[in-house]
Amino acid sequence: MKDINSPKNLYFDVHVFCCINERAAGHPRGSCSLRGSIALQEYMKARAKDLKSNIRLRINKSGCLDRCELGPVMVIYPEGIWYHYDDENDIDEILESHIAKGVLVDRLLIDSKQRTLPPRKSQRLCLKVSAVEEFAHDICRYELTSADGADLPVFEPGAHIDLFTGQGLRRSYSLAGDSRDRKKYVLGVRREKPSRGGSDWLIDQLSVGDSVEASSPANNFPVDWSASHHLLIAGGIGITPMMAMGHEMHQRGASFHLYFCAPDEAHAPFLDEIKSIFDDRHTLHFDNGDPTQGIPLTSLLSQQEGNAHVYVCGPPGLVTAVRESSAHWTEGATHWEQFVPALESVAKKNDAFEIVLSRQNLKLTVGEDETILQAIRKAGVEIESSCEDGLCGCCRVKILGGVPEHRDLVLTDLEKSDNQEIMICISRAKAGETLILDL
Numbered sequence: 001m002k003d004i005n006s007p008k009n010l011y012f013d014v015h016v017f018c019c020i021n022e023r024a025a026g027h028p029r030g031s032c033s034l035r036g037s038i039a040l041q042e043y044m045k046a047r048a049k050d051l052k053s054n055i056r057l058r059i060n061k062s063g064c065l066d067r068c069e070l071g072p073v074m075v076i077y078p079e080g081i082w083y084h085y086d087d088e089n090d091i092d093e094i095l096e097s098h099i100a101k102g103v104l105v106d107r108l109l110i111d112s113k114q115r116t117l118p119p120r121k122s123q124r125l126c127l128k129v130s131a132v133e134e135f136a137h138d139i140c141r142y143e144l145t146s147a148d149g150a151d152l153p154v155f156e157p158g159a160h161i162d163l164f165t166g167q168g169l170r171r172s173y174s175l176a177g178d179s180r181d182r183k184k185y186v187l188g189v190r191r192e193k194p195s196r197g198g199s200d201w202l203i204d205q206l207s208v209g210d211s212v213e214a215s216s217p218a219n220n221f222p223v224d225w226s227a228s229h230h231l232l233i234a235g236g237i238g239i240t241p242m243m244a245m246g247h248e249m250h251q252r253g254a255s256f257h258l259y260f261c262a263p264d265e266a267h268a269p270f271l272d273e274i275k276s277i278f279d280d281r282h283t284l285h286f287d288n289g290d291p292t293q294g295i296p297l298t299s300l301l302s303q304q305e306g307n308a309h310v311y312v313c314g315p316p317g318l319v320t321a322v323r324e325s326s327a328h329w330t331e332g333a334t335h336w337e338q339f340v341p342a343l344e345s346v347a348k349k350n351d352a353f354e355i356v357l358s359r360q361n362l363k364l365t366v367g368e369d370e371t372i373l374q375a376i377r378k379a380g381v382e383i384e385s386s387c388e389d390g391l392c393g394c395c396r397v398k399i400l401g402g403v404p405e406h407r408d409l410v411l412t413d414l415e416k417s418d419n420q421e422i423m424i425c426i427s428r429a430k431a432g433e434t435l436i437l438d439l
C-alpha cells in the first residue's frame, strides 16, 4: 500500500493558495479582494518565475478560505502554513524566505486558532543626530543619519517622517534635503506656540550624537512630474518640503520658481540653501506681518500657463488663499500641505454613529464627543496616530462599507469622493451611515 504521507505523492513541492474571494462593499467580514489580494496574487505569480530555485512551485487563486477577518490570506502546502500579507514587500519576503529557503516569515504567520488581527505597527528607523543648527529665530536645522551608518530609505520630494519623542509623542516633519542623498535626512523644526510637546522636546533635548526613532518616509504632498512648470509657494516653516522639491527639480532640469514669504530675514529658514538651489528662480517676500506686503497671489495665479501646477505649504490663511486664487486652474493642478488643522473642521458639530472593526468582530459606538480613534482605543485596540488633527496621514484606514464625512487635509478631493480611505483621528460617518473599517 502506498504511504499517503510520502513526499513522492507530491505533484508540486510547494503549492500556494491565495484567496481572491470578492464580496460587495459593506459586508462586515470584508473580503481578501477588497483588501487587494487580486493584484497581490498576480504579483506573486509573476515574481515566483524569478526565483532561482528548482522547486516545483504553483501559485493558485482560491475562493474564500473562511479566514476573511485576517485577509488577504494564503495557505502554503504541503505544511499547511497560513500567512496574512498586506503588500508586495510581504509577498517578496514569503517567496524569498519561506519558499526559496524554507524559513518561516514569523511576522506574517497566522496560527490555527487566530480569529482577529491587531493593526500592524509601522517599522521604526533608528537614527542619530549628526548636526543641529539654529538657523532662524526658534527654527533649527537637523541632520539625521542611520544609527548603523547604512543607507537610509529613499524618499520622494514632499515626503515626511515621523519622529518618536521621549514623551511618547509622534510628530511629523517634512524632509528638506536632497532625496538622492541616502546618507542623511534634513529637517527644519520650528518651536510650536503653544507647544504640544513635540518641537519643544526636539529643540531642548535632542543634541548631536543622540539617537531618535523615526517612521519610514511617507508622502502626502507628491510632485506631479507631468506638469510643464512648477510654481512653489511657501510661508515660514512651510518651506521645508519645497527644499526637497527644489533639489529634485534642479537635478531634473525642470521648469520651476519659488515664492517664499516670511516676516523678516531672521524668521526665514534655509535662506542660504534657497539661494544656492533656486538661484535666480526664487522671489523672497518679507512682509513684517503685513499681509498686503506678502506674495501677490491674485496676479500670480490669475492665469495657468500651459500645464503649470502650483504647490503651497504654510499657514492655513496662505493655503486657503492659494486654493481660492487657483480655483479656475485645471483639476488636480493645485497641491497643498499645511501643518495646522482647518478651522472649519475643528468647529463642526458632531453626531454619534456606529463603526464595525472588520478584523476584530467588534461593533462600536463613536460618541458625539469622541473621535473614531478614541472609541477604538477605548475598546482596547492599539492603533498608531501622530498629529490627531487630520494632517499627517498616519491614522489612514481602508473603508469596507459606509459613507464617511471627510474632514482631513491629507486626501485629495478625488480620493475623498472615492471613499476608499478615512483619517480616523478627525473624519466621521455621514448621518445615518455605519462605517465598516478594515481594522
Ligand code: FES
Pocket (backbone or CB within 6 Å): 019, 020, 021, 022, 030, 031, 032, 033, 063, 064, 065, 066, 067, 068, 071, 072, 073
Ligand atoms: S474572503 Fe478571503 S478568506 Fe474569506
Ligand code: FES
Pocket (backbone or CB within 6 Å): 385, 386, 387, 388, 389, 390, 391, 392, 393, 394, 395, 396, 408, 410, 423, 424, 425, 426
Ligand atoms: S493622526 Fe495624523 S491624520 Fe490622523
